[in-house]
Amino acid sequence: MVLKMMSFPHWFALALALVAIAVLGVLFGVTWIENYQARHLKTDSAEIPVVSDSKRAAVIYFSRSGNTALAARHLAKQFDARLVELQAAEYELGVAGLTNALKDANALKKRPQALPDIVPSAIDLSSYDIVYLGSPIWLYSPAPPIWTFIESNRFDGKDVVLFNTYNSNYSQEWIESFRSKVMSRGARSFLHLPIRRGRMTQQKTPDEMLEAIDTHWMPVIERP
Numbered sequence: 368m369v370l371k372m373m374s375f376p377h378w379f380a381l382a383l384a385l386v387a388i389a390v391l392g393v394l395f396g397v398t399w400i401e402n403y404q405a406r407h408l409k410t411d412s413a414e415i416p417v418v419s420d421s422k423r424a425a426v427i428y429f430s431r432s433g434n435t436a437l438a439a440r441h442l443a444k445q446f447d448a449r450l451v452e453l454q455a456a457e458y459e460l461g462v463a464g465l466t467n468a469l470k471d472a473n474a475l476k477k478r479p480q481a482l483p484d485i486v487p488s489a490i491d492l493s494s495y496d497i498v499y500l501g502s503p504i505w506l507y508s509p510a511p512p513i514w515t516f517i518e519s520n521r522f523d524g525k526d527v528v529l530f531n532t533y534n535s536n537y538s539q540e541w542i543e544s545f546r547s548k549v550m551s552r553g554a555r556s557f558l559h560l561p562i563r564r565g566r567m568t569q570q571k572t573p574d575e576m577l578e579a580i581d582t583h584w585m586p587v588i589e590r591p
């Protein structure tokens with residue numbers, strides 16, 4: 368009866384409200400999963416021994432919910448490398464951080480110079496032969512903080528390895544742009560190592576991810 372009495376503006380308002388509820392539901396759902404992963408992966412990190420400050424390789428990474436961090440710690444341990452986490456306050460866990468992440472990843476497509484602040488932004492890389500750069504994929508591209516890092520540093524004579532964690536898809540076009548930028552900033556070589564974790568409800572466990580890294584990445588990485 369009530370439904371029959373509803374006019375077009377009422378239907379429209381109801382449809383808008385339902386869309387808003389669905390969007391909020393997705394944002395809160397993703398945030399819940401990310402918080403769970405970050406807590407879980409943090410516990411794992413306690414079991415990983417502190418790596419030494421090697422003079423040959425550096426692993427520099429940004430990670431929002433801990434998955435790229437897990438890969439970064441694993442690489443640093445394998446190669447006895449210096450490990451540096453890039454912090455980007457705008458993207459901390461939570462709905463606000465997730466919204467900023469989506470907004471900025473989208474803005475980067477239209478304005479490549481629209482880059483976020485990171486800490487640290489510049490690092491003395493002069494003593495390293497190999498620089499590993501880690502980032503999640505956001506909207507098919509490496510996330511904005513790692514673009515800020517390559518924009519703020521030079522890689523003269525270095526072998527640069529970009530490693531990414533992602534759920535299901537990335538665009539090779541963005542990897543090529545990243546490669547061009549790194550090479551134009553002096554790199555000697557560039558290698559891309561992605562790891563697909565699977566869609567939200569059926570993702571690799573941390574152990575499965577490390578196993579995949581050992582199987583797929585280690586054979587193609589030259590040890591320093």
Ligand SMILES: Cc1cc2nc3c(=O)[nH]c(=O)nc-3n(C[C@H](O)[C@H](O)[C@H](O)COP(=O)(O)O)c2cc1C
Nearest residue numbers: 430431432433434435503504506507532534535536
């Ligand atoms: C804002 C945002 C955008 C994302 N876009 C993509 C995407 O385009 N393709 C994809 O496969 N995964 C995407 N993801 C999933 C992340 O790449 C994936 O969960 C990654 O492993 C997270 O790494 P982290 O835990 O180190 O932050 C996105 C995640 C966020 C937060």
